[in-house]
Amino acid sequence: MEFTMRLRKVPSVHKNEDIIANNHKIVKKRKKSGSVCKKCVCSHYQNSTFDFPPVWLELRKKSQLCDGVVKCDDGSEFKIHRAILAAVSPYFRALFTNSINRDPTEATEAKMNISGDIFQVFLDYAYTGNCIINKTNVKELLKCADQYQILDVVQLCCNFLMEELAPSNCLDILKFAGQYFCKDLIERGKLYIKHNFSRILKESYEIYNLSAQHLEDILRDDELNVKTEETVFEAIKMWINYSPVRRRTHLFTLIKCVRLGTLTYDSVQEISKWHLLEENSQCKEYLQDVQTVVGSLSQEDDVDYINNYLFRPRIPYGVLFAVGGWSAGSPTNFLETYDSRADRWLFSVDTDSSPRAYHGLCNLNEIIYMIGGFDGNEYFNTVRCFNPLDHKWSERSCMYYPRCYVSVVVHDGKIFAFGGYNGRTRMNSVERYDPEKNQWEILPPMQKQRSDASAAAVQDKIYVVGGFNGQEVMNSAEAYDTVTKQWSYIPQMNSARSGVSLIAYGNTLYAIGGFNGYTRLATGEKYTPDVSSAWSDIAEMLTPRSNFASVILDDYIFVIGGFNDRFVSGSTTINYVEYYDTDSNEWYDAASMNVSRSALSACVVHGLPNAKDYSFLRRNAVDIGPEASKNGGP
Template identity: 55%
Template sequence: MDVNRMSFRRSSHTRVSRASTSGISKFLKQSRRKQSARIRKCICLPSNYALVEFPVVWSELRANQQLCDGIIRCPGDQVFPVHRAILSAVSPYFKALFINSLKGGKTETTEVVISSVPGEIFSLILDYAYTGTCNINADNVEQLLPLADQFEVLGIVQLCCQFLLQELRPENCLGIFKFARHYFCRDLEKQGRKYIRHHFKQILQESAEFKDLHYDELEAILRDDELNVKNEEIVFDAVKTWVETRVEKRRVYLPRLLKCIRYGLMSHKYFINNIVNWKLVEEDEACQQILLPVNAYLTEQDAKQNGGEIDLKNPLARPRIPYEILFAIGGWSAGSPTSFVETYDTRADRWFVSVNTDVTPRTYHGLCALNNLIYMIGGFDGNEHFSTVRCFDPVTKEWRERACMYHARCYVSVCTHGGKIYALGGYNGRTRMSSGERYEPQRNQWEMIPPMHRQRSDASAAALHDKIYIVGGFNGQEVLDSAEVFDVETNQWTNIHSMISPRSGVSLVAFRDSLYALGGFSGVARLSSGERYTPNHSDQWHEISEMFSPRSNFATVILDDMIFVIGGYNGSSTIAYVECYDADYNEWYDASPMNLSRSALSACVIAGLANAREYSYLGKARDLGQGQATSKNQEKSDQPDEDSAETNIIISAQENEQIDVSESVH
């Protein structure tokens, strides 16, 4: 089998005889039918999987052909001397053959002929029987897995499924999925289905197997609420690509496939130009009838003033479940730290307030996602500067205390790299720091790293190309435009070219091959500008298009292949405003605002949550009354803001460091 493009041959399941006698074959077939009637837990991918360790002496006896008491004959006159007890220990099938338990107590068999199994494949089965492992690769797995299943060598079935799971790629996942389903490897089938959902756009672009899908298989994929598509135009492209591959044979399926598209989530212009005017639709009356109510709905949406808010209750606009969930936690609002946790469903463009999350009010903290857990690091509650670390599991929705940092750090810069968390700079209640430390979750331990060249609080850090970058911030006297990079291999900090503008309360985000420094406070005003730095192409920073709103002390994440900026302080009040940046077009777009206006919050994104539905519009709609999940901007602009005096940042800091309002140190 070529794992890069998995072929699927139904005949392979029956090409090997199950026994050397018709009696045994008949019994095993009947036994298999009885077993299939019972629902059994699949153990192809056990959660506690581990390699089996067999005694070394078994391999020595096999290699020297000592104490052998049985023979297996394969095609081509290949003969394998075996130890019947060892082979029987890993295979109930061979145990039944050797002891003749199916023949009413007749003499035990010492020689078995397997007429259709290549010797090189059977040799792998013997490797496992004697050592607990065998060499599985792309060339043999397609033959080995069904034979291991046939001979009931569960360990090899598990090894094959582990191998196929690791080999899942957009170009081969459809074949592996069908292969797993055919051989009743339900765990591997489940993982394959999840992979297909989450990588559908890449599969459409890269998989030659996509065009060979059966109609039922394609329809099941396209109807799935968890299909990870940024927009419904991708779903239409899939329908069009599949149908046009064999037009005359497949056009009959077009009416039903068109029903899989959620038209309320696409523009009327695209609908008319690309779907209604598609030649196959124009020639099919059934398709036209299906699209009539769609056209009426989209026309009505266009007629609403300012486009209106999409009615997600309408089946045509039913949003899919997002693959990535955005979490925004803590921050300043209405003059005090908050414990609010909001999540964002990018498919529905809706924010939801989470309840019962047991968060201590915190602001100017760090937040990052690692191994599907959220870590909240350091921060400030209005009185205390924290060195504490808390970890949130979005599946169990429980918080746990983790090891404290060596230093208290609010206005800390946090990022992840190599499975570790880096906490850099910040303010400990007395001084701005140049120190940094990193955390290893498996050991639950922090360790100090070399200090930066500059003291930095209210800076921002990001990891790119195996290096840690940090930019801007405040050193107690001035807002910084400087930037430096930490080489993890050499354990050294190096200065890089300064930014175009000094920025405190800045957000630095790594996206593709570049770093983006966005917003912040220049020492005079809040900034809406941003700049890009691409280490492999230039040592200079280059301006990008400006955000719609100036802001400092806001959160930034990568979501749906775009940069989202969330909340912050605009110079007069905290804001709930959210916008996103498309790097391909160098343009900003509006997104729905948060429910709560706040600055000094932090945010992160977790992908592939098992309970993503609970955080989605579809999961929340029932609790919100008849599916009406809306987001209202609850700004409190009439209340005094904790950052209102920040325009005097430099003077205040120089005269009395304790009233450095830019960092809310009161």
């Protein structure tokens, strides 16, 4: 199957072996001959309007008006039109006009050190603006296109390789790109390696062929995406063990890439037991010093986490945003971000001007949407957007109906809003938002009225569970088929739950916490569509809660804040955060938010180029408090 690739806009080709690269409007502005600065050959350049007339292809097929011949290494010969080749390559222009040899007689024949198959691709592009690029020929095409200055094809090859980046090949592609000064491809490759390092360790053999310097550069980077520094140590062990006699000389330099101060004393001790470290006097002394420092630290110690490499956390790949909620008897506009690498919550000054609670929150295309909600007086149908890149809030098209206690989920590039409360009644209506059109549309209603329910998507279905219908807390659950646009019931949950959180992870649904009409719940249950016949219980949370936020971060289920009716010391809102490991079926504590709040919402944005803006490394040891906000929030 073949797809059209245009120079200005390159479509995704993740699932396709071949693409047809074309460019129907291309004539580049050439550099002056006196310039010696080499530009990136895969970067975008200015194009003037230029068409590939169909008559060119017709003349080529019939070998009419040909005025030159190209002979390739394998003996194949091609009749060509010199002017057409000269138009796509300054090399051919210089060759055929004989400006290379400064001979007044123009050349009509050329010999090329490439195969006929590769030159055939170049001819296809020269005459039609189209060329077939696939995994088999892309490297040879790029090499030869660079050699003969067919820069359009070089760029298309680079675009193809960018789309083909995977854990198994990214190191090889990066090495290859460096040979041809493909700056954009190099930058994209480096970013891919940093973001997918853990997978690369498992899937790429090329990790063993890295130079010591290249490995050190990767491991020292603040943006390296690793859950724990133990992953960095494992990478060093793998690389050293591949050729221990030759590579053990680099051990001391590499072990200093591990930010040991972020690990526990026991973890550092375990690392120090590796026999190659014990046999290296420099490493042994260094680790002893580290253990002394880490073992003697207490929570009250003043450590320069920012400037001390030993303790400095990495920049998180996924940033958790927690927005709004109910706190101290009123709605808030607090915005906090969670840095999972530092296990710290940070206030942000990027607060919205409108406090609200019981709203929906989601991330679509790196834009955070805040949908509906309640401010203590008004029930909203409005949609507010936050762009993490420029730190700005903006308005989007309103929903048809006001909705608080609304269930929100993203599926197939669109936002779905289910049920909720409009100030008068519990609703079963459903709306869908298209960001390209900036419009909402009404979808078939749910079979039950539900507010305070929760929704999640698995494959082509969206599931809605629990909630309150105005008379009772519900344990029913239903599914919306986005293909057939039909609703159907699925097995009921084991417990009625209002203010519940439903999370989809690994094609399994997890319904956690909530209020059963009598008390807040610590229980949770799971259900795998098309596999399970009923819901089954999971481990209980450390803290019972309802009306809390939940997200997937670092392959864990995080639950954030909420209501808890076991506390009688004033407010029942909590700031406790914990996370669930689906593999071990256990809950673990995480750092608490700075503010206790319920009825908040949260989402995660991955791969932000400015993730540091929302990380602990951005701060100078002192968090920004509520008094810093210009809008009355934190």
